[in-house]
Amino acid sequence: xxxxxxxxxxxxxxxxxxxxxxxxxxxxxxxxxxxxxxxxxxxxxxxxxxxxxxxxxxxxxxxxxxxxxxxxxxxxxxxxxxxxxxxxxxxxxxxxxxxxxxxxxxxxxxxxxxxxxxxxxxxxxxxxxxxxxxxxxxxxxxxxxxxxxxxxxxxxxxxxxxxxxxxxxxxxxxxxxxxxxxxxxxxxxxxxxxxxxxxxxxxxxxxxxxxxxxxxx
Numbered sequence: 001x002x003x004x005x006x007x008x009x010x011x012x013x014x015x016x017x018x019x020x021x022x023x024x025x026x027x028x029x030x031x032x033x034x035x036x037x038x039x040x041x042x043x044x045x046x047x048x049x050x051x052x053x054x055x056x057x058x059x060x061x062x063x064x065x066x067x068x069x070x071x072x073x074x075x076x077x078x079x080x081x082x083x084x085x086x087x088x089x090x091x092x093x094x095x096x097x098x099x100x101x102x103x104x105x106x107x108x109x110x111x112x113x114x115x116x117x118x119x120x121x122x123x124x125x126x127x128x129x130x131x132x133x134x135x136x137x138x139x140x141x142x143x144x145x146x147x148x149x150x151x152x153x154x155x156x157x158x159x160x161x162x163x164x165x166x167x168x169x170x171x172x173x174x175x176x177x178x179x180x181x182x183x184x185x186x187x188x189x190x191x192x193x194x195x196x197x198x199x200x201x202x203x204x205x206x207x208x209x210x211x212x213x214x215x216x217x
Contacts, residue, residue, distance in 0.1 A: 001028075001205065004068035006060055007036035008053045008075040009043035009143060009176075016147075019179045020074045024202045033068070035060060043176070044077045045115060045142040053079035061088055070209055072201045076120040076173050091209050096122035098204045099171050099197035106193050108168025109133060113159050115174050116141050123173050133167045143176030152180060159186050159194075171195040 005021050021032035037056035044050050057080030061071055065088035073081055078094030085092045100123045103110045111133040112119050119134055137145075137154030145151040155177065162170055170190070172183060175197050183196035 001030050001070065001209070002068045003030045003032045003202075003205065004061075004064040004071045005032050005034040006057055006064070006071060006073050006075075007034055008040060008057065008073070008077075008079060010036050010038055010040045016179060020175065020198045023178060023181075023196075023198055024072075027199050028202045028206055030202065030205075033064075034074075035064065042142045042144055044075055044079060045118070050077050050079050053077075054083065055080065057081075058083045058087060061092070065090055070205050072198075072205075074175050074178075074198055074201070076114065076123060076175055076197050078120070078122050081122075091205065093201045093204050094122060095175055095197035095201045096120045096173070097126050098200040099123065099173070099195050100126035102195045102200040102203065103127065103169050103171040104130060106169040109166050111159075111162030111165070111167025111170045112173045113155065113162060113170055113177070114172065115143070115176075118173075120173055123171065127171075133162050133165050136173075140174075140176075143174055143179075146174065146176035146180055146182070152182070155182060156185065156189065159190060163190050163192055167192065169193040169195065172197055 021034040024030050061084040070091040072093045076096035081094045116136040137158050139154045140151045178198040183194045186194040
């Protein structure tokens, strides 16, 4: 399956740009092309950055749609998702709602780990009253902070606090955590299911979208 991945974090760092695509390729075998929207070096982290990102995502999706079997908006806040779905004729998956849907399959209390004092709208809307525990590292106000040693350490500490408070499953509410492969670290350390938003989006494509028929040569 050819998947177009839209990053809402503007970067010229190729390793960072392709981190989510590599995760999807390694996990599901997709052929992934990653592109980022312009002029948002800190990604989406508040209402203003979310509003700014929406039209940029829609414009990029319009340019990409003809090349791929599906698109993924690799952001838990899913800027421009509804508008993109109305515009293009292929499946479009948002990472936030996919992560929330995956978390709901496990039952019990859902702990939300993301940016400081923030829960993306798609996650809170889908989890509803199942979203009983919320914690975000004090040092992480923007996704880029997860790339720093302090952000990584504080994310692990916050996750431990969620489990200690009774979380039965943890959903990563920032794809910045996907960039550093945090889900596997948490699973090894905590012993509870941990939902990575990027791989959750990929799993939705696997379960719901038929792969294209191979062409005869």
